[in-house]
Amino acid sequence: MSTLVLMAHRDGHIIGSSARLISAALQLGGEVDVLVIGHQMAGCAREAAALAGVNKVLVADDARYAGDIAEPAAALLAEQAKPYTHVLASASCYGKDVLPRAAALLGVSQVSEIIEVIDEATFKRPVHAGSLIATVRVDAPKKVISVRSTAFEPVGEQPEAECIALDPYGETLGVQLEGEELNRSGRPELMGARVVVSGGRGVGSRENFALVEALADKLEAAVGASRAAVDAGYVPNDFQVGQTGKVVAPDLYIAVGISGAMQHLAGMQGAKVVVAINRDADAPIFANADYGLVGDLFELLPELTAKL
Amino acid sequence: MKIIVPVKRVIDHAVRVRPSADGRSVEAASATMAINPFCEIALEEAVRLKEQGIASEVVVVSIGEPAAQEQLKAALAVGADRALLITTEKALEPLAVAQVLAHVVAEEGAELALLGKQAIDSDDNQTGQMLAALLGWPQATFASKVVINEGRATVTREVDGGLRTLSMPLPAVITTDLRLNEPRYARLPDIMKARKKPIDQRELSALGLELSSQVELLAIEEPQPRQAGMMVESVDELLEQLKNIDKVIL
Numbered sequence A: 001m002s003t004l005v006l007m008a009h010r011d012g013h014i015i016g017s018s019a020r021l022i023s024a025a026l027q028l029g030g031e032v033d034v035l036v037i038g039h040q041m042a043g044c045a046r047e048a049a050a051l052a053g054v055n056k057v058l059v060a061d062d063a064r065y066a067g068d069i070a071e072p073a074a075a076l077l078a079e080q081a082k083p084y085t086h087v088l089a090s091a092s093c094y095g096k097d098v099l100p101r102a103a104a105l106l107g108v109s110q111v112s113e114i115i116e117v118i119d120e121a122t123f124k125r126p127v128h129a130g131s132l133i134a135t136v137r138v139d140a141p142k143k144v145i146s147v148r149s150t151a152f153e154p155v156g157e158q159p160e161a162e163c164i165a166l167d168p169y170g171e172t173l174g175v176q177l178e179g180e181e182l183n184r185s186g187r188p189e190l191m192g193a194r195v196v197v198s199g200g201r202g203v204g205s206r207e208n209f210a211l212v213e214a215l216a217d218k219l220e221a222a223v224g225a226s227r228a229a230v231d232a233g234y235v236p237n238d239f240q241v242g243q244t245g246k247v248v249a250p251d252l253y254i255a256v257g258i259s260g261a262m263q264h265l266a267g268m269q270g271a272k273v274v275v276a277i278n279r280d281a282d283a284p285i286f287a288n289a290d291y292g293l294v295g296d297l298f299e300l301l302p303e304l305t306a307k308l
Numbered sequence B: 001m002k003i004i005v006p007v008k009r010v011i012d013h014a015v016r017v018r019p020s021a022d023g024r025s026v027e028a029a030s031a032t033m034a035i036n037p038f039c040e041i042a043l044e045e046a047v048r049l050k051e052q053g054i055a056s057e058v059v060v061v062s063i064g065e066p067a068a069q070e071q072l073k074a075a076l077a078v079g080a081d082r083a084l085l086i087t088t089e090k091a092l093e094p095l096a097v098a099q100v101l102a103h104v105v106a107e108e109g110a111e112l113a114l115l116g117k118q119a120i121d122s123d124d125n126q127t128g129q130m131l132a133a134l135l136g137w138p139q140a141t142f143a144s145k146v147v148i149n150e151g152r153a154t155v156t157r158e159v160d161g162g163l164r165t166l167s168m169p170l171p172a173v174i175t176t177d178l179r180l181n182e183p184r185y186a187r188l189p190d191i192m193k194a195r196k197k198p199i200d201q202r203e204l205s206a207l208g209l210e211l212s213s214q215v216e217l218l219a220i221e222e223p224q225p226r227q228a229g230m231m232v233e234s235v236d237e238l239l240e241q242l243k244n245i246d247k248v249i250l
């Protein structure tokens, strides 16, 4: 038994949930190696090498991998995966893009977004927007698994493990990076945040979202949103929490002007404490909250922010 | 340019699903069925590309029970030219679906496969990426904008932290995110016309493919319900709870 973990990174750092991903990998029981693919990755590799339990870090550093282009990354991952029994990645956009492609190159099925390891071949994963939990057993010669990192506790740190440079491998197939528009708010990233404040359609406009942001800043929280708020253009796409957005697991989740559709709940079920603020006492969100406060968000949010 | 749009028949997103009595599958007997919402978006994009004169033909294909005819008729009504139904009683895993689709794409000589990013029943998010790998084609997943020009696709993708734009030569696989477009509704005359369009229906076994079957569903259950919460009357009461009882804010 041995596991290769594909590490996602952003702006030269491994993503916040990486320590949780390693903890899922360690639960499988075998040795855990990490694969870092990208351009100018020295810092990332060292961060990965310092995660407790990592045996060694393989680093493929080349311009062809810039912009997280999936084609060469999946080819390299499939090649490097050969000696391992398990291949893991987080269910981040990067993991979702690259891992299934590598699985198909290896000719094996993938198990997506596991939330629990039962044994080295048996896993639990949510289906139907988290309304149901499936237990699946995978009988593939190599087990390729994406992980909902928020469901696992993070590992600590260790003295840096060995980093080994790999020769670049894999073709881009003519794919070119044309541009990026990345949001840099200075707030914590949604998936790793300790506190998340999310606004929904009830917030009403992009300008009004400042009320949500003010509360978030007081709490040093990340800002999230429902699909309705994103579709209406109040906030950028990648703020969306839910079945088809981000899955968060903060200590505190505050949902403001959000009705509580199944698809939204799917993204916040892992929160320890949920607070709902809504003017409709019958909103389904209240049945999924630890604390409910009925009232107008335009009065309650400023009061809450002021009293913190 | 011919476009293939794979569409999956799923339980409608508004249905509250439950496990079956034996805890081995999802209770679907009386549920309302629909086209997977992400496939609707893929279909809409394909139809728009045809309307702009960029695509010559839009072929929808579904793999599943014969009842998926209903979803294919709906797809024909919003502008697909032809429909293909590969019937099987067994639910296939994404790699097997991708294997069947790779066969269909090759047979049809399509230059673009437009899929949903995810099926809202199994929430797998794998098939498009696997299809691209099997065909050796480039992929653009989670698309929020697609432009096709002179044999290249330029696609804006939704990624963690924002948007990223890639360009790639055709043939290629693109999977759709929610904000790519807003699917149209079918007009009544088109629904009537679609009823008469034939669906090319074939048995999966007749394709002679050896399909992956490596994942077994052992059980399906409802998640642990969240402990009942309480209503608070004021901001002060809320803060009191969060600070002193749960200690989640300082």
Ligand SMILES: Cc1cc2nc3c(=O)[nH]c(=O)nc-3n(C[C@H](O)[C@H](O)[C@H](O)COP(=O)(O)OP(=O)(O)OC[C@H]3O[C@@H](n4cnc5c(N)ncnc54)[C@H](O)[C@@H]3O)c2cc1C
Residues within 6 Å of the ligand: A199, A200, A201, A202, A203, A225, A226, A227, A228, A229, A240, A241, A242, A243, A244, A245, A246, A256, A257, A258, A259, A260, A261, A262, A263, A264, A267, A277, A278, A279, A280, A283, A295, A296, A297, A298, B013, B037, B038, B120
């Ligand atoms: C395939 C698919 C995928 C989806 N994926 C997601 C997803 O990932 N994430 C997601 O969130 N949704 C998703 N959805 C959409 C989801 O079904 C709901 O439509 C959406 O979550 C509703 O957003 P909302 O709660 O903000 O809006 P609404 O349902 O309109 O609720 C607004 C709430 O605000 C309250 N309100 C209004 N004014 C005030 C006020 N002044 N003070 C206090 N309260 C007020 C109202 O009482 C109401 O409860 C998906 C849907 C589909 C079909």
Ligand SMILES: Nc1ncnc2c1ncn2[C@@H]1O[C@H](COP(=O)(O)O)[C@@H](O)[C@H]1O
Residues within 6 Å of the ligand: B005, B006, B007, B008, B009, B036, B038, B039, B061, B062, B063, B064, B094, B097, B114, B115, B116, B117, B118, B119, B120, B122, B123, B124, B125, B126, B127, B128
């Ligand atoms: N049985 C099927 N028939 C046709 N297309 C499918 C089927 N299963 C999956 N797909 C396609 O693959 C996409 C992603 O599904 P998945 O990888 O299962 O989440 C869907 O949006 C469809 O476009």
